[in-house]
Amino acid sequence: MEAVPRKTTIREVAQAASVGIGTISRVLNSSSQVSRETRARVLEAIRRLGFRPNAQARRILKRRTEMVCFLLSNRDFLHPFHARILQGVESYATSLKQHVLFAALHYSPRTPPDRIDLPPVLQEHGLIDGLILAGTIYPNLLRRIESIRMPFVAFSNNVVGMGEEQQYDQVGFDDFNGTLQATRHLIGKGHRQIVFAGDISYPWLHHRFEGYRQGMREHKLKPALILARNAQSFVDFGQKSAGRILSRRPRPTAVVAGNDEIAYGLWRSLRQQAIKVPDDISVVGFDDREEALLMDPQLSTVRVHKEEIGETCMKMLLERLHHPHMAFSQRILPTEFVIRGTVCHL
Amino acid sequence: MEAVPRKTTIREVAQAASVGIGTISRVLNSSSQVSRETRARVLEAIRRLGFRPNAQARRILKRRTEMVCFLLSNRDFLHPFHARILQGVESYATSLKQHVLFAALHYSPRTPPDRIDLPPVLQEHGLIDGLILAGTIYPNLLRRIESIRMPFVAFSNNVVGMGEEQQYDQVGFDDFNGTLQATRHLIGKGHRQIVFAGDISYPWLHHRFEGYRQGMREHKLKPALILARNAQSFVDFGQKSAGRILSRRPRPTAVVAGNDEIAYGLWRSLRQQAIKVPDDISVVGFDDREEALLMDPQLSTVRVHKEEIGETCMKMLLERLHHPHMAFSQRILPTEFVIRGTVCHL
DNA sequence: ATAGGGTGTGGAACCAGTTCCAAGGGTTAT
DNA sequence: ATAACCCTTGGAACTGGTTCCACACCCTAT
Known part of the structure; x- marks a missing residue:
């Protein structure tokens, strides 16, 4: 594999703008402690050098990836129903500068939790902050996700066989x-x-x-x-x-x-x-x-309202990420009867 | 936002196994220069500490994220057609331990290239290695993507108004x-x-x-x-x-x-x-x-064959990433007439 | 004139990996 | 006995950001 050409770094930008590296970082994160003239000089240097910050480096320090995974389980293909939930997740996520990874998983409800073969995203750590579970969800999958301590929200209508104990965040419709x-x-x-x-x-x-x-x-x-x-x-x-x-x-x-x-x-x-x-x-x-x-x-x-389900899942996941110890919550979105042509008046 | 608990690092693993950090790295990357006993001791320490390497840190050095973005343009919702292309991308990607980010974009064909507001994934660098373009693709979007030097493959059937010059990789059907x-x-x-x-x-x-x-x-x-x-x-x-x-x-x-x-x-x-x-x-x-x-x-x-289109896009993108200077290629996948019930014999 | 406070700035240290060089130790060739 | 070589191994230096501390500077209060 050929080497990827090195990109501009903040050190180069700092040199070009005759400021320290800390100042560049402050400008990038719009923390206000930068004078107007310095900020202008830095922004000009950034523009001139075509500098785009490296997301990876920031994440090591921040311990946040701003990335969540939409995991579709046991679906042969991405049905329009789930596709629209995904779109709801994506559009809300994008508005908050979060990214959405798409992954699919096939597993049997009878496989013991620790033997479920999770997709690669969930095997490394530091790749995603949390998970939105869609598709058919059996208890063994929930156990497995809990075991890797990945914060998650489940689309609850397709949860099978969980009884009444609700020890996780969920969003569903009525x-x-x-x-x-x-x-x-x-x-x-x-x-x-x-x-x-x-x-x-x-x-x-x-x-x-x-x-x-x-x-x-x-x-x-x-x-x-x-x-x-x-x-x-x-x-x-x-x-x-x-x-x-x-x-x-x-x-x-x-x-x-x-x-x-x-x-x-x-x-x-x-x-x-x-x-x-x-x-x-x-x-x-x-x-x-x-x-x-x-x-x-x-x-x-x-x-x-499929998009709204997606949006609510994303919203709830972000709340969970901000408050890891918050009590679990469950949201049931209202449904609505639509009158068209297949009902007659007797 | 509460702090995420610190995870085990290779330095701790190195200490636990009484070896140097280099050795841990060598074991993780299965480069062979490690004696059998040392490797066993390291693996044991990894297991005992529940160590999972941090993906972010590795990527800074490797300059590869093993992540690609599926960008759907100008579609009000994720139609089954594109949904299945996405699935093809995902399943092939997963088999090669690559990850797929999903993003949507709405833009006008008349917006000048440099004023198209790209989704956040494309604004930072080091987030994705490459891009698969689906949905309706106008020349201004192609120009814009070229301007940020992001390697990409386009699903070509929905490319509008590009004449015959093919200065990019594309996959389509016949x-x-x-x-x-x-x-x-x-x-x-x-x-x-x-x-x-x-x-x-x-x-x-x-x-x-x-x-x-x-x-x-x-x-x-x-x-x-x-x-x-x-x-x-x-x-x-x-x-x-x-x-x-x-x-x-x-x-x-x-x-x-x-x-x-x-x-x-x-x-x-x-x-x-x-x-x-x-x-x-x-x-x-x-x-x-x-x-x-x-x-x-x-x-x-x-x-x-929608999944095959997705798979081929992914395959071609990976080739492009491995060989940035390779000539552009264009693949047209065959279509197939399916006989069902709506044609009679005259 | 001096102390105190706030603002703006530079840069060392840090994060968690990879890379690479130097060096230790063992084996074989001269 | 000495040289030459290979196999392992340790760890410093590095990647490209963020964070934080120290300090310069200016303004105001005593």
């Missing part, structure tokens, strides 16, 4: 109230036979199911859960659940889908059977993903 | 041959009245149009370009182009859409008018995005 609102909306439109379609072995779908149950209970309606066997994907789940929904008696007039992909699959399958949405049956989704707008009519669904 | 293959496929299935739908003011759509033209020319068929006015998005463009396609005489039997979103909009609009795809009219797309699989029947389209 699954429960999302479907609760959606269910209330359907009831308000006169629907009574409302079913929920989704695989509630996923904790987040379970929370959504609970919101739906609560909505039904409020009006003394009987909740019903529709499952599909051997679904290959959420879209497939939606398609496969169509038959089960249509064969129920009395026939449901509305479906609360566990997410937009299920709603999409359901919609497609209904359309093939010449059942009209919303005239014959109403459908609502959850997440407000791209699919919601691609449907025809567009899907009424629960909006999740 | 727009021209993609539609050429798609067009040949349609002709092979007996289609003769084939139109192209897309806004060719985008350079990449123009290249696709040229591929279509070439395919038509090979069989002495007359090409036709369908445009739509005031389209809000590609999907909208597809929807609006449906009317213009159907009103042509003789009526086209097949449409080459500039991308999958246009194909999706077109499909949706045709369906609303009870025109069947592919029975009444065949449609092919380009990109093989998620939408292609959400259509019914699934869209025949041109597949682009």
Whole structure:
């Protein structure tokens, strides 16, 4: 590997501006103890020499890298949902001159914590200050991160199997109230036979199911859960659940889908059977993903503010870095029901 | 901000193992000049003290950060297409113990190069070794990056207005041959009245149009370009182009859409008018995005290997870093026509 | 005239690694 | 016995910033 040409250093700048190296440092860090004329002379020298300070050297002393890692776990690819969380992290981070490293990790929930093979960023120290965990998070990963004492914030909706003890910082959105609102909306439109379609072995779908149950209970309606066997994907789940929904008696007039992909699959399958949405049956989704707008009519669904989740994660991580001994906190961001075209008035 | 606890240093390890600091460094870098017993004693001390070397300190001397930046320009959000390129970059980078920083940038093509406000990563030096440019790339951005002498590789399909001089490294995929293959496929299935739908003011759509033209020319068929006015998005463009396609005489039997979103909009609009795809009219797309699989029947389209683009960008950037004076290179990755359900045999 | 205070500045020491040279010790060749 | 050589090893010097202490200088108060 060829040598990288040496760059200008503060010593050279100091010489060029006829000042000491300390003064250069003071100008760079805009600590005010520099006279106007000296500052001007230094800035001129910096400009003339094209000097850009070396970030590495500063960090040794500061013991801060101003860099955080966005770690995406167990996702085959960077779904739009997580991509937008990442963008939220990035834009907020950039506004505070923090940098965001992107890394992916694949691990099994059954691997013992100390045998999880972390990405290289987490193996050295002094590379990042903290971590934002996204993707599916199992307890063994949390244990592992704790063992290397890396401060972190978890996107909590995809945390699996952690019980109720919350010994870490987390940011999530409100699954429960999302479907609760959606269910209330359907009831308000006169629907009574409302079913929920989704695989509630996923904790987040379970929370959504609970919101739906609560909505039904409020009006003394009987909740019903529709499952599909051997679904290959959420879209497939939606398609496969169509038959089960249509064969129920009395026939449901509305479906609360566990997410937009299920709603999409359901919609497609209904359309093939010449059942009209919303005239014959109403459908609502959850997440407000791209699919919601691609449907025809567009899907009424629960909006999740993905960028805001990212921003909040970053904000909370920075607080943690500034106050390592602060109590752990948990933030649940509100969700919002978006009325589009897939719900009819009975 | 509270102080970060001091970590173990090589000097402490050296003391614990009763050797000199040089020896610790030699063990860490597995340069062979260390006797077996000494190495064992050092490794034992490292383990006992839980020593992890500080990445920052090493980098000052090595003048390499083993970090690259993926810079996404002028995108409102991280589309699945670019998200997958990023994943390709990340997975290849990780396998070589390189790190990937994610940053976004919004700029106008009319801003003078020296007034483009680069993200913080590019303002300091010693933070990253090189850059991968994705998103829409205008000449002023390229000039700006060149001016700070940061080695870079550009994802070339979205480069706008650069003429033919290629004074930088680039990786792209083959727009021209993609539609050429798609067009040949349609002709092979007996289609003769084939139109192209897309806004060719985008350079990449123009290249696709040229591929279509070439395919038509090979069989002495007359090409036709369908445009739509005031389209809000590609999907909208597809929807609006449906009317213009159907009103042509003789009526086209097949449409080459500039991308999958246009194909999706077109499909949706045709369906609303009870025109069947592919029975009444065949449609092919380009990109093989998620939408292609959400259509019914699934869209025949041109597949682009997005992860491979990312991997190739990373590979090329590393070559550039190892050989700064190497001639610039340009790689065009092949595309591949995927047969699904939207083309019928005439 | 002298003491006291604040401001501005220079530069040694420092951070946590790497590099390189000198030197110790053992082995083999003359 | 001496020279020549190789293998290990220690540690000073170095990288490029930040920090902090000492000190010069000016202004005001006694």
